[in-house]
Amino acid sequence: xxxxxxxxxxxxxxxxxxxxxxxxxxxxxxxxxxxxxxxxxxxxxxxxxxxxxxxxxxxxxxxxxxxxxxxxxxxxxxxxxxxxxxxxxxxxxxxxxxxxxxxxxxxxxxxxxxxxxxxxxxxxxxxxxxxxxxxxxxxxxxxxxxxxxxxxxxxxxxxxxxxxxxxxxxxxxxxxxxxxxxxxxxxxxxxxxxxxxxxxxxxxxxxxxxxxxxxxxxxxxxxxxxxxxxxxxxxxxxxxxxxxxxxxxxxxxxxxxxxxxxxxxxxxxxxxxxxxxxxxxxxxxxxxxxxxxxxxxxxxxxxxxxxxxxxxxxxxxxxxxxxxxxxxxxxxxxxxxxxxxxxxxxxxxxxxxxxxxxxxxxxxxxxxxxxxxxxxxxxxxxxxxxxxxxxxxxx
Amino acid sequence: xxxxxxxxxxxxxxxxxxxxxxxxxxxxxxxxxxxxxxxxxxxxxxxxxxxxxxxxxxxxxxxxxxxxxxxxxxxxxxxxxxxxxxxxxxxxx
Numbered sequence: 001x002x003x004x005x006x007x008x009x010x011x012x013x014x015x016x017x018x019x020x021x022x023x024x025x026x027x028x029x030x031x032x033x034x035x036x037x038x039x040x041x042x043x044x045x046x047x048x049x050x051x052x053x054x055x056x057x058x059x060x061x062x063x064x065x066x067x068x069x070x071x072x073x074x075x076x077x078x079x080x081x082x083x084x085x086x087x088x089x090x091x092x093x094x095x096x097x098x099x100x101x102x103x104x105x106x107x108x109x110x111x112x113x114x115x116x117x118x119x120x121x122x123x124x125x126x127x128x129x130x131x132x133x134x135x136x137x138x139x140x141x142x143x144x145x146x147x148x149x150x151x152x153x154x155x156x157x158x159x160x161x162x163x164x165x166x167x168x169x170x171x172x173x174x175x176x177x178x179x180x181x182x183x184x185x186x187x188x189x190x191x192x193x194x195x196x197x198x199x200x201x202x203x204x205x206x207x208x209x210x211x212x213x214x215x216x217x218x219x220x221x222x223x224x225x226x227x228x229x230x231x232x233x234x235x236x237x238x239x240x241x242x243x244x245x246x247x248x249x250x251x252x253x254x255x256x257x258x259x260x261x262x263x264x265x266x267x268x269x270x271x272x273x274x275x276x277x278x279x280x281x282x283x284x285x286x287x288x289x290x291x292x293x294x295x296x297x298x299x300x301x302x303x304x305x306x307x308x309x310x311x312x313x314x315x316x317x318x319x320x321x322x323x324x325x326x327x328x329x330x331x332x333x334x335x336x337x338x339x340x341x342x343x344x345x346x347x348x349x350x351x352x353x354x355x356x357x358x359x360x361x362x363x364x365x366x367x368x369x370x371x372x373x374x375x376x377x378x379x380x381x382x383x384x385x386x387x388x389x390x391x392x393x394x395x
Numbered sequence: 396x397x398x399x400x401x402x403x404x405x406x407x408x409x410x411x412x413x414x415x416x417x418x419x420x421x422x423x424x425x426x427x428x429x430x431x432x433x434x435x436x437x438x439x440x441x442x443x444x445x446x447x448x449x450x451x452x453x454x455x456x457x458x459x460x461x462x463x464x465x466x467x468x469x470x471x472x473x474x475x476x477x478x479x480x481x482x483x484x485x486x487x488x
Contacts, residue, residue: 374415384416384488385415385418387415389417
């Protein structure tokens with residue numbers, strides 16, 4: 001029993017300061033600075049012009065010349081969404097939040113706490129404190145589909161297993177896939193090919209879909225057939241944030257020094273208790289208005305400031321304009337690490353250890369052939385292919 | 396490393412090792428003396444050198460190659476060989 005809480009146009013509503021602004025005319029979130037020119041969430045009036053999130057800005061303006069664009073404010077959205085997630089966690093829900101505005105949790109686990117399915121729904125509604133649509137289904141995607149059809153005060157409940165999920169999903173438009181990361185790109189081609197509903201997508205041969213769309217097609221086909229990954233709830237935990245006001249709007253090396261200082265301050269916080277960081281969220285208030293937010297997940301949990309700098313500093317260069325305020329937030333904690341340095345550090349041994357680690361990471365991301373070296377086998381051979389081989393690199 | 400490779404002519408590679416400079420099939424048009432005149436659609440300007448490699452003649456898988464180092468009309472210097480056993484042409488660096 002997966003419960004989906006859907007807050008339609010959440011990012012847009014938070015950014016514009018309320019849902020009232022969305023009723024005034026066609027509005028859409030402008031493309032984030034420095035990214036691909038694609039619009040974000042759109043208001044109902046904009047939707048009536050055929051606009052949808054992810055559409056190219058040029059096409060959106062061609063379809064709706066009076067479209068009002070609102071600069072995205074990812075920091076405000078993240079704060080508002082975090083407050084909602086914490087509120088849901090407050091009723092005992094282990095929440096998965098793929099994106100702002102859509103949250104899932106296993107309602108079955110809460111029945112013992114609240115008494116019945118109806119009471120779980122009621123508690124959820126109280127916790128949300130926003131006009132939300134609630135759907136219940138055997139899978140996340142089915143629950144999302146149910147929520148998309150639900151009225152504000154009347155949840156849609158789909159009971160049963162994958163077959164019931166598939167039957168419920170069949171009449172829904174393929175556009176519903178836009179809510180899921182990794183499959184949004186298949187929606188437009190499917191619509192162009194005349195595959196307008198999830199039922200029609202499910203009827204297609206899986207091989208044919210994979211042949212045409214690759215991995216996203218496979219995922220979309222599984223979802224349409226009522227198959228979905230299990231829930232991956234986030235770990236409810238404390239927030240650790242450091243911020244720095246920049247008196248003169250900073251960019252370039254100045255910004256890098258500020259980030260460097262924030263890393264040291266974050267690691268020095270006593271609440272960290274020696275734990276490693278699994279990732280970090282950088283955010284900035286831009287001098288020209290608007291905000292910027294970038295999440296970085298480390299390949300492994302880190303507590304070494306130098307290695308955290310190596311991971312974060314290249315990303316700060318993506319900042320589209322000088323910043324007035326910079327924030328750094330710990331995004332998840334890993335197991336504690338021995339932060340104490342060795343009394344006598346062997347430079348060569350350290351370099352070898354780092355090289356080994358770099359090779360391991362390269363192989364993790366690019367496969368076993370990511371780090372190879374040329375080994376001379378028979379350099380004097382008259383047959384060229386016998387002279388050397390590529391062998392795994394061992395540091 | 397003594398057994399044959401995928402072409403049956405080189406050393407066997409362990410789990411994740413790979414051979415370098417493996418021959419690649421080439422389209423070669425040869426003249427009356429066997430010298431290449433066109434390589435992969437390009438005319439041959441000059442033959443720089445030619446040599447014969449005979450190896451493993453004592454095994455069931457002998458290796459016989461006539462190598463030609465040629466200068467193509469597009470300026471590329473390439474090495475091709477004629478496999479005397481199969482009659483096929485290959486390029487090799």
